[in-house]
Amino acid sequence: MVNTPSGTGDTPASRSPLATDQSPGTSASTDGDAPATQTQSVTFWDGFQAFATTPVAAPPPPGAPPRSLEERLAYHSRFVTVRTPAIDALAKNVRTLMILGRHQTVTARPSLIVTGPAGAGKTTALLQVGRACHLAHTRRHGATAAAGQVPVAYVLVPPAASAKTLATEFARYLGIPVTVGMSQAQITGAVCHTYTAAGVQLVLIDEIHRLNPRTTTGAQSADLIKDLTERIGATFVYAGIDVTTTPLFTGVRGAQLAGRASLIDCAAFPARLGDEEPFRNLVNAMEGALDLRHHRPGTLPKLAPYLHERTAGRIGSLARLIRQAAITALIDGTERITKTTLDAIRLDHLAEQHYQPRTRPRSRNTSTP
Ligand SMILES: Nc1ncnc2c1ncn2[C@@H]1O[C@H](COP(=O)(O)OP(=O)(O)OP(=O)(O)O)[C@@H](O)[C@H]1O
Ligand SMILES: [Mg+2]
Secondary structure (H helix, E strand, O other): OOOOOOOOOOOOOHHHOOEEOOOOOOHHHHHOOOOOOOOOOOOHHHHHHHHHHHHOOOOOOOOOOOOHHHHHHHHHOOOOEOHHHHHHHHHHHHHHHHOOOOOOOOOOOOOOOOOOOOOOHHHHHHHHHHHHHHHHHHHHHHHHHHOOOOOEEEEOOOOOOOHHHHHHHHHHHOOOOOOOOOHHHHHHHHHHHHHHHHHOOOOEEEEEOOOOOOOHHHHHHHHHHHHHHHHHOEEEEEEOOOOOOOOHOOOHHHHHHHHOEEEEEEOOOOOOOOOOOOHHHHHHHHHHOOOOOOOOOHHHHHOOOHHHHHHHHOOHHHHHHHHHHHHHHHOOOOOOOOOOHOOOOOOOOOHHOOOOOOOOOOOOOHHHO
16 A cells, blocks of 8 residues: 555644645646636547646645635535555556556456445545546647547446447447437447547546346346457456445356456545554545644644544544635634534535544433433
């Protein structure tokens, strides 16, 4: 595991062992200022391209002029992406598999599955690696040569996917026209032809847990994916909720998938891992990205045990809690996050169900004499 935290959680945020992603090569000073310009969904090529090339949000560098309230509200609404161990592991594995499969033209290449509970950052990891691949392609070939090319595709498995609806999702990403009368084989043929012509190298398939190869439609969809992996010369990476405990890996199709895919675990952050404190370091990295005038660095890492209890170590709940607290602090003018600010925020249902404060007030019934 790279980026494994090694310091104590009380180190200043600027020395956090988990970096925040500031990769797409633009000066940090304007990153957070830009209003969100990307309107198209990443499940369309235009939207994905806009996502990949839009500068990421970043905290202001030291000495930069202060940003306005509006700019800082927009910044905390987008917020940073922390380079987590899962993102690191995925990035490394994708790079290796892409090289491994470069000259493998006949059979399907080895693939990866990002697995973990809901809200653990699977989609973020997938998109982050997709962005890196897109930018690397543009850097390697130059913007002009790369213009007609589509290095990365991102497709969501639709609910109750049939092979035809899934093939249509692939077509939609690249704007391949699909008419009512087209058969699944025709759509698949058009997809394979266009993806190959566009030079797609990395195919990201999200919500893979929606596929159930035990059902007839699910089995056909799984067969379609197998077909695509053999006909499009790309590396396939999937993401889904706890895939090892779903029917995805069962039966003949499941065995075919499991026989080719390695797992990347995108789990909740443990409070402790040996001598390390992965969750505290995550909190530290997020605190380091805040743009609040009176926030005292070190406040949030000190509250790591409380934050872990509230979020069950899930990055999605933690990011929401911290972003929401920052926006509250900006609106009420306190410009700092304290335990009181955090206490006042209600989180997602999953986190609230998990959280049992030790000092929960006793109900009136039990206190009546
Ligand atoms: N690396 C990260 N850095 C900062 N915030 C993150 C990171 N990963 C995830 N998040 C936050 O967590 C939220 C949930 O992440 P994401 O949608 O990637 O999770 P998921 O595992 O795909 O969830 P689901 O199972 O519901 O699809 C994101 O909206 C983002 O706010
Ligand atoms: Mg997701």
